[in-house]
Amino acid sequence: MENLPREEREHETLFTLIEDVCQKPQIKDVLRRAKDSGDKQARVSGNLPELVSHLRDAYTRNTVTLDQLRRLLGRAEENGNQYIYYYRLREESRSNLSFARAGERAFGDGWEDKQQFPDLKLRPGSLDISDFREETSADGESDGWTLKFARSRRTRINSERSEKVDGQQITVTIETTYEDRRVVLVVRWRARLNILEVRVSNKATEARKEITDCREDVWSWLERIVRRREFTDFDLRPAMKKIFNQAGKTGCDWDCADTLALDEKTKSTARFSPSQDGGNVKDSEAHQKSAKNYSGIAALDVIFRVDSGDDTKESLRAEIGVHEPNEVRFGANATARAIDFAAFRFHEHA
Secondary structure: OOOOOHHHHHHHHHHHHHHHHOOHHHHHHHHHHHHHOOOOOOOOOOOHHHHHHHHHHHHHOOOOOHHHHHHHHHHHHHOOOEEEEEEEEOOOOOOOOOHHHHHHHHHOOOHHHHOOOOOOOOOOOOOEEEEEEEEEOOOOOEEEEEEEEEEEEEEEEEEEEEEEEOOEEEEEEEEEEEEEEEEEEEEEEEOOOOEEEEEEEOOOOOOHHHHHHHHHHHHHHHOOOOOHHHEEEOOOHHHHHHHHHHOOOOOOOEEEEEEEEEOOOOOOEEEEOOOOOOOOHHHOHHHHHHHHHOOEEEEEEEEEEEEOOOOOEEEEEEEEOOOOOOEEEEOOOOOHHHHHHHHHHHHHHO
16 A cells, blocks of 8 residues: 555555445435435445445445545544543633634644645554544534644554353464554534533553553643643532433433432442443432432433434443543543534533
8 A cells, every 4th residue: 555646555554444444324424415316326225244235336436525534534533432631721711712713832834734644554653643624614604713633653463263162162362463543532622602522532442551641642732732730620519410300300301310319418329220221320220219318429421312414323332530520521422523522511511
């Protein structure tokens, strides 16, 4: 692939990453749009490799654009399967965090003519800038920017089989191989909310030290744009309490699952779970008996129900405050719309 022109290399890398990162419904959505726009050859069925092949064919026919491929990958690898750390810009800060100014600080004058984004190439051992772009709101106004990093992480993969030894079933490793995985780190500056998000993918690791190190690496790089001391950790505990109190009420778009309740006087905690899968923890008998003793919330597992734009609801699982008060762990298959929904709920309930 190294001998191919840059544009062709990007195309091949895009399709490889799309097959590795994207879910079938996300690819089907792009193909369906191509079909609805008049591509009678577009196919919207098949397994993941087949769908990627259909996508490649549609791209060859020019019914799927390069920009659509980039956005497809971006939506998949920038949202979900990640920890998001929330920060609020201090009121006294005078930093100009506009897209233009942030670009100049990060890459120098005239950077738009020098930098080529997105850059999908991975360089072993380095933290590379994969993308930097301006974000706009639904009304077309500027709403900050997204800065995406990518690094290569070598991951061990064991090929295993199950064997019976002395009457017991055990797992035996047949072969160990190593694979370089693309780990994505994202910074999202929400200008309208004055909220900065640092997103760390957990697809390659759940090790706390590695996740924390990734976050600190991002902040070290961000010092080119803004001083960390100009932000404060966004303590989500007040928002958790309000979100919990509203759960189950008419018109509420979320339910609360596992909850670590806090006695604010003694600082003791108790964990409560719903009495049934998909239920609201507030309906459980154990919580109803003990609720009066626990007026605070130390950690909260919330299921947001987000309007997906086609008369259906998307479920987004968010584990809030489990390790740090400004940290949320989001599960798989989250969309940008759902992550935006969560950020606005945290902001309005703070």
